[in-house]
Amino acid sequence: MRTHTWLIGVLSCGLLATGGALAQHSGDIGVGRSAAGVLKYRPFDPNTTPVFDPAIGVGLFTYFPSLSSYRTDNPGFDGNFAEVPALDYYRLASGASIRLVAVADLPAPMRVQYQSQVIRFAGEFIALGSATLHRHAIFIVDATHSQFDPLRTVWAGTFLLRDVGVTAYADSAPFTIRIATVECDSGDVNGDGSVDFDDIDPFVEALSAPASVSAQQRCAADCNRDGYVTFDDIDVFVALLGGTGD
Ligand SMILES: [Ca+2]
């Protein structure tokens, strides 16, 4: 267990246990534009900056046994968010026609669906609507797919917003939507409501033997929210222990 001992040393290096845990959030994504005519997205939380922080899951799946799949229709997309000039965020003008476009292929078991439109691969899209759009597509992970991994707790896709209307806004920057299969607070691996030194041993256990711990523990230990517990989560976990992760 040399790895275990080394990790305990790394993780115990004088940090105060004041970390704030990060939970999943829910709500819609605002669809707007900059003053210069570039499409922009805004998270649902008015207190966060307009980026999707990898430490913050933006959605939570529900498992539907009858469909053998994880599904959610959140986050939706909403063109009616208030304008925020301080963030260079403005409403779309009449004539806009907005699409959600995949920048990269989705993980094989994952798709996004709205009626007959489906996104699985880079370049595929769903029509979100006009300047006053408000649309909820369904994010789906097929648990019967040959590449479905039950140890994975977060699934993600990277998208951009594209205007094919007469307004001809420029594409948004790419953004990643992460959706978890289980609810957890990042770093609170023992699930007692706080992130502190008591989480170190459960974190190491989730790292060294992910199949032997619960999905909640794997989710909480996956501090960078890429779906798996790996060495890449150590720095984020240490930051959460130190209270600088939120
Ligand atoms: Ca804890």
Ligand SMILES: [Ca+2]
């Ligand atoms: Ca991870």
